[in-house]
Amino acid sequence: MVEVVTARPQASDGPRERVRQRRGRPRWAPPAAAVAGGVLLLAWQGSRYGNWLVDDAGITFAYARSVADGAGPVLQPGADAVEGFSNPTWLLVLVLGKWFGLFDRGTLFGVPDFVLYPKAIALLCCAGILVACYLAARRVSRWPALVTFATGVVLAAIPSFVIWCFSGLENSLFALAVCALAVHLFLAVLDQRLWTPAVAVTAGALAAFAALTRPDGLIYLAAYPLVSLILIPRALWRTGLRHALYSGLAFAIPFGAYLLWRYLEFGRLVANTAVAKHQAMPTPHDLTRAGELVQYAGAPAVIVAVGLVGLALATPSKWRDGVVALLVPLALAMVAYCVLQPDWMAQFRFATPVWALAAFVVVISAAELLSRLRTRGRVLVALTLVGALIPSGVALADAAKSYRADSDVPLCWIALRFGGFVNGYADIIGLQQGSLLAPDMGGSSLTSRLRLIDMAGLTEARIADIYAGKDTVSLEDYVFEDRKPTFVHTHGAWLANGLTLDPRMTRDYYQIQGFRDASGADEDWVRKEVVRDEQQLQQLRQYSSDVLSHLLPDYQQTGECGGVLRPGKTVPR
Secondary structure (H helix, E strand, C coil), X not given: CCCCCCCCCCCCCCHHHHHHHHCCXXXXXXXXXXXXXXXXXXXXXXXXXXXXXXXXXXXXXXXXXXXXXXXXXXXXXXXXXXXXXXXXXHHHHHHHHHHCCCCCCCEECCEEHHHHHHHHHHHHHHHHHHHHHHHHHCCCCCCHHHHHHHHHHHHHCCHHHXXXXXXXXXXXXXXXXXXXXXXXXXXXXXXXXXXXXXXXXXXXXXXXXXXXXXXXXXXXXXHHHHHHHHHCCHHHHHHHHHHHHHXXXXXXXXXXXXXXXXXXXXXXXXXXXXXXXXXXXXXXXXXHHHHXXXXXXXXXXXXXXXXXHHHXXXXXXXXXXHHHHHHHHHHHHHHHHHHCCCCCCCCCHHHHHHHHHHHHHHHHHHHHHHHHCCHHHHHHHHHHHHHHHHHHHHHHHHHHHHHHHCCCCEHHHHHHHHHHHHHHHHHHCCCCCCEEEECCCHHXXXXXXXXXXXXXXCCCHHHHHHHCCCCCCCHHHHHHHHHCCCEEEEEHXXXXXXXCCCHHHHHHEEEEEEEEECCEEEEEEEEHHHCCCHHHHHHHHHHHHHHHHHHHHHHHHHCCCCCCCCCCCCCCC
16 A cells, blocks of 8 residues: 655745745736636637527526525426426525526626526636646646646537536536545545545535535545545554544435435435436446547547556656545546436536546646656657647537537527417417426426426426336326326427327317428427317417528527516517
8 A cells, every 4th residue: 555645845935935926926826827727718618609508407497496486496386396406506506696686687798697697607616626626736746737727728628528517507516516525535645634534524525515416426425435445554444434434424414404305395215307217227338338438538538648647656656645536536427427327418418527537637647747757758748648639639629519500409499499489379379377298398497388297207297207117107198188288399209209199189189380301300289179260270370380480590590589588478470
């Protein structure tokens, strides 16, 4: 077992430091410049996606609105309490934003605050990640500011990291929690404080925060025990076990409290989203999914990165045991990505912590290796890095360009298409109360004045149970015999659920519009009993024809849906 070493002494009282301060260069200037530079790069890359937010983010936005307005944890005021979110800490951030007038109020600096606020929080989280990198790098590297800035450059070059950090979802906060845990363990190892109650309790609390930010954050409960198991001398096994229990208790108190509230409020021990997705038990074969990330980053770049980390660890050094504390959370992040059921969204939404930790580990390992080499060796390493990174850089740039041209379901498009547009249907038939069955709930829940029924089951407990095989009723029977929605919309893969093929669809509903061709499929239906006569049905069809012909092209041109999203908003002809 390699001996855990203490931190290198600081030179804050040395002559160089005094001279630098007399020249007007405070100690915080280099790290501040490094963090600011990395944040600016990330902000610039994020801005290239415009006001895009993924529609799933709107689900949490809607719950935040309901909670902040006193309606409780519901998708819409008056709806049943269903845990259609899986990110309680991110929900809390949004609720606080609304209470302080920063979110869901209007525009800030000419930008809708439902866009600006979550993206600004994401940028702060990215800054926090780089600050954590600097706190670790300054203890082991001669160039901590350079390591921090280089980490920011690498992260800004990875579209997957940028896209999902600025998507409106919780990814940036989740990555910050995981990085904070990894750096906390790293510094504890360097200071020989790993087996102390304060470190153990803090590690457990950070793991609980991660688990309350994303369901897969539960895996980080294992970070502290695993680091201890790897590094602890045999003579201290009992001490390590005791502190692992401290860490587990610190995790169990906040997480257990939330589980109790969840059960009392929603009647489930897991989020409804987990039930709807019916996550299968992981198998060893799932670990092969790590190859997806290798292919995305580029095999040559990954091989070189692994080689750099291996060479840096091969030689005994002051920081080698500390790097173990970084590699353990990184390995857990990889396992979490592999065992999660593959997501339909592009650009590896569940890999955000992997990119953050991997970027820092590789950059700090490269700095450590370069510090040991002579000039010729440094040139060789630099040339190898450049040669490996150029193909990856080109491929990643192409991936970013492709995603900008065809991003995953935008919140604003759903707000227009299933919120405002379907509100127009309701206005034509004079509908005061009604319901809409559709698969996209984010933008819909912020703008629809109809009661929403989630075809995906994320915010609908009964449909989630049907998908999970926990209910004997079929989806078709539940929809046609129980809920009887006023409007039904289905498109793409959702046509495969069989609703539109059921004879009760044409028995009970008129088709307002629809098409099925090589480009996809899209259908709107209205319940026959709410349509007064044939003339009113033709009015619905004419409205659909007039609006849909320009709605998507208009949205694609602006990428916007207004400064404020409120129920009742209607798309004009």
